[in-house]
Amino acid sequence: LQARPIALSVVDTDHYGLYADEEWKSSIPVGGGFLQTSTSDSGEKNFAAMSLYHQLHCLNHLSQAIAFGQNVSGPETHHAGHCLGYLRQMILCHSDITLEPVGWIEDFDGSIVKGATGIGVTHECRDWTQVRASSRITMRAGNGSREGL
Template sequence: MNKLSDFPRRTVPRKTYRFLPDPQYARDDMLFDEHDTLHTLHNWIPLSSDARGYVQIQDYGSYPHLGEPHIVAINRTSDGPAYMMSVFHQLHCLSYVVEHYQQGYDGVGLEEEVAHHSSHCFDYLRQSIMCAADTNLEGENDAGPGWGSNHECTDYDALLAWANEHGAMRWRNGLLPGEAIL
């Protein structure tokens, strides 16, 4: 029987990354202005797969722990089964929380849907961090807390390639508005 961990974890290599600030994805001043926040979050789109994280698993019935798939738009005329890869759900949640944190800074009131979605994202990200449980040790560094440390990670380029190869739809190609964020 196939195990849930057979894909893509077993097929995506590991790679060492040094954690450093990257102003393309986060800047110290990005939260003071809605335009700057949305512009910065728009830069995150290439971090997601072409199918917005949805992948097709042809033999999903062989993986009893998967549960039922989502039904998503495979193309403009048909729907089909797909699963969301957790990493892309996590990036969506982080992007969502950043966007609405900035709106709160601007004095925008918290709507009920935003409060519920944000609460989901906080708890989902908490559980995701605990699940991954990165145990790399971080020392003192002039760049600031957490920066400059090496981490053994999933090779993100290889992960994106796998996700695009198994993508359920071509989200970015014609389905994504130009000003969108994750």
């Protein structure tokens, strides 16, 4: 799938906010983004995860930990560590070089510092709605079930 390029202007909105549970849920398709890629000669189904949805899963996992104070110790430490490392590598992979203006902003502690928010800056992106529509078609064809994973 070659997703067409689109422009995205960054906005500060609840739609992408920390507590936008319904938005998070609606961004992951049925089957979690897992697609059946083939069936082996023995009848075993082979699956792959679409990276877009793996990235959203990881971002949601970390968001839940922050928003709701979920414990990421014990077994969850490995998952959180995996997600941080994976997202870092995906950001580096996509290497968005859009310039974001620097200005005076309020820092987390209330002090005024020079920094970049990215708000109002337009980026060139792939059309994720086209990717999602293609994913739905594939999953409707019976390839989106996690059954057998």
